[in-house]
Amino acid sequence: MNMVDNINKQQEEETAKYQGAEDNSPLIEFKGVTKRFGDTCVMDEMDLKMKAGDRLVIIGPSGSGKSTLLRVLMGLEKIDKGEIFFGSNPYITVDRKGRTRTDMSVRSKIGMVFQHYTLFPHLSVMSNLTLSPVKVRGMARSEAEDRAREYLARLGMEDKLYSYPGKLSGGQKQRVAIARALMLEPKLMLFDEVTSALDPEMVAEIEKVMLDLAKQKMAMMIVTHDMYFAKKIATESVFIAGGKVIEKCDPEIMFNEPKQERTRDFLDKVLHLK
Amino acid sequence: MNFDFFRVLSYWDVLLNGLGITLLFTVSAVIIGTLLGFIISLMRVSPFRVLKWPARLYVEFFRGTPMLIQLFWIFFCLPLVIGRDIPPYVSVLLAMVLFMAAITSETFRGSLKSISGEQHDACVALGLNFRVKAINVIFPQALLRSIPPLMSNNVALFKESALISSVGIADLMFVSSNISSSTARPVEFLTAAAIIYFVVAFPATRLVDLVEKRLLLRFT
Numbered sequence: 001m002n003m004v005d006n007i008n009k010q011q012e013e014e015t016a017k018y019q020g021a022e023d024n025s026p027l028i029e030f031k032g033v034t035k036r037f038g039d040t041c042v043m044d045e046m047d048l049k050m051k052a053g054d055r056l057v058i059i060g061p062s063g064s065g066k067s068t069l070l071r072v073l074m075g076l077e078k079i080d081k082g083e084i085f086f087g088s089n090p091y092i093t094v095d096r097k098g099r100t101r102t103d104m105s106v107r108s109k110i111g112m113v114f115q116h117y118t119l120f121p122h123l124s125v126m127s128n129l130t131l132s133p134v135k136v137r138g139m140a141r142s143e144a145e146d147r148a149r150e151y152l153a154r155l156g157m158e159d160k161l162y163s164y165p166g167k168l169s170g171g172q173k174q175r176v177a178i179a180r181a182l183m184l185e186p187k188l189m190l191f192d193e194v195t196s197a198l199d200p201e202m203v204a205e206i207e208k209v210m211l212d213l214a215k216q217k218m219a220m221m222i223v224t225h226d227m228y229f230a231k232k233i234a235t236e237s238v239f240i241a242g243g244k245v246i247e248k249c250d251p252e253i254m255f256n257e258p259k260q261e262r263t264r265d266f267l268d269k270v271l272h273l274k
Numbered sequence: 275m276n277f278d279f280f281r282v283l284s285y286w287d288v289l290l291n292g293l294g295i296t297l298l299f300t301v302s303a304v305i306i307g308t309l310l311g312f313i314i315s316l317m318r319v320s321p322f323r324v325l326k327w328p329a330r331l332y333v334e335f336f337r338g339t340p341m342l343i344q345l346f347w348i349f350f351c352l353p354l355v356i357g358r359d360i361p362p363y364v365s366v367l368l369a370m371v372l373f374m375a376a377i378t379s380e381t382f383r384g385s386l387k388s389i390s391g392e393q394h395d396a397c398v399a400l401g402l403n404f405r406v407k408a409i410n411v412i413f414p415q416a417l418l419r420s421i422p423p424l425m426s427n428n429v430a431l432f433k434e435s436a437l438i439s440s441v442g443i444a445d446l447m448f449v450s451s452n453i454s455s456s457t458a459r460p461v462e463f464l465t466a467a468a469i470i471y472f473v474v475a476f477p478a479t480r481l482v483d484l485v486e487k488r489l490l491l492r493f494t
Contacts, residue, residue, distance in 0.1 A: 111399065
């Protein structure tokens with residue numbers, strides 16, 4: 001069993017630990033979370049739960065608050081009201097003076113991949129992957145490099161170890177970005193429209209990587225406009241509009257017979273049924 | 275009128291010494307001014323007003339006034355204001371450093387501001403603390419982006435340095451001007467000075483272009 005397999009096994013055990021032995025206690029829980037940008041309310045007292053090991057796909061029209069939800073969860077945006085729990089621990093809260101408080105030890109359990117890769121252009125692929133494990137987590141450089149090699153080999157990028165991001169295709173950059181996030185052994189991965197900037201061939205490349213991660217029971221929260229991929233990868237799906245959760249259900253129900261009129265309208269439009 | 279450009283050859287060592295002084299002042303001002311400029315740029319992007327405003331005032335003043343006035347003020351007025359003599363070389367170097375730091379700080383500030391918000395987001399997502407983020411991610415990218423404009427600044431300072439001849443520093447401009455007066459051959463010696471400035475500055479500007487292309491090729 002190689003290093004990455006070991007990590008995956010540990011992740012599964014950790015996931016089980018967060019999930020509880022047989023109960024359905026949530027890994028992530030939003031309680032009445034409100035987020036405003038000026039006068040615009042992008043998350044309106046939002047309640048949302050996600051179980052460990054779930055792959056929650058978030059769909060909704062542009063500007064509905066999907067990406068903001070992920071950014072809030074990653075600690076990139078402050079919230080105005082409400083609280084977010086990770087397992088049974090408060091993760092993001094608002095104090096009496098209205099300031100957002102984030103438990104940094106919890107934040108380090110979450111990884112995020114962005115639409116525009118956000119690789120560090122002045123660092124090689126290897127340095128992109130090892131920077132945080134070595135400088136922040138205190139991992140030995142040789143260990144971090146071994147792990148980086150294994151992840152990149154698994155993603156078919158072993159020949160690009162010392163390339164710079166500027167020399168990679170969009171799909172390759174996104175694979176490196178995924179490997180970089182995985183290097184930190186997150187308990188939850190957030191994917192924010194990671195295929196939106198890619199051409200169709202590369203989209204398939206990245207979707208395959210994500211489906212492989214799904215097989216390893218990695219908990220994921222995925223914002224996507226690709227409904228076919230959403231249906232394929234999701235274990236739970238949620239439709240958001242106007243900063244509110246309109247419908248949350250099994251993807252089979254969501255994509256075949258949604259209960260809410262608004263969800264139906266949205267899906268009809270995006271799937272070109274109208 | 276008869277021109278005798280061969281007369282220049284008999285003064286080559288004097289002109290070369292002048293060029294040496296010009297380069298000494300330029301290189302010293304570039305090194306100290308760049309370091310100071312970097313610190314000033316950090317003060318300008320700092321969230322603390324107590325750092326931000328003095329830095330802004332300084333930069334705006336030095337960018338908004340002619341370098342010749344700055345040089346004269348530091349050379350003639352500063353000793354009177356502080357009541358102490360300042361060696362001429364120190365005054366001149368101080369003026370050049372302050373001028374260089376002001377323009378360099380703007381170059382650095384522009385580069386720091388040009389780092390996209392997504393890079394900062396990635397640092398948060400990777401759990402990088404402020405020190406690691408600054409030293410390993412933001413500063414290197416900002417410095418790389420600064421290299422071409424910084425090199426242009428250096429070439430500009432090399433040419434501007436001719437002003438220090440006006441306070442009696444024996445740089446290339448000063449010696450060529452003196453020789454041209456004493457030999458009554460301004461055309462030969464001022465042309466020679468211009469050619470020497472060009473011979474140094476032109477390859478430097480080409481180098482700026484080359485470095486810019488190399489950086490673009492590697493990182494974009």
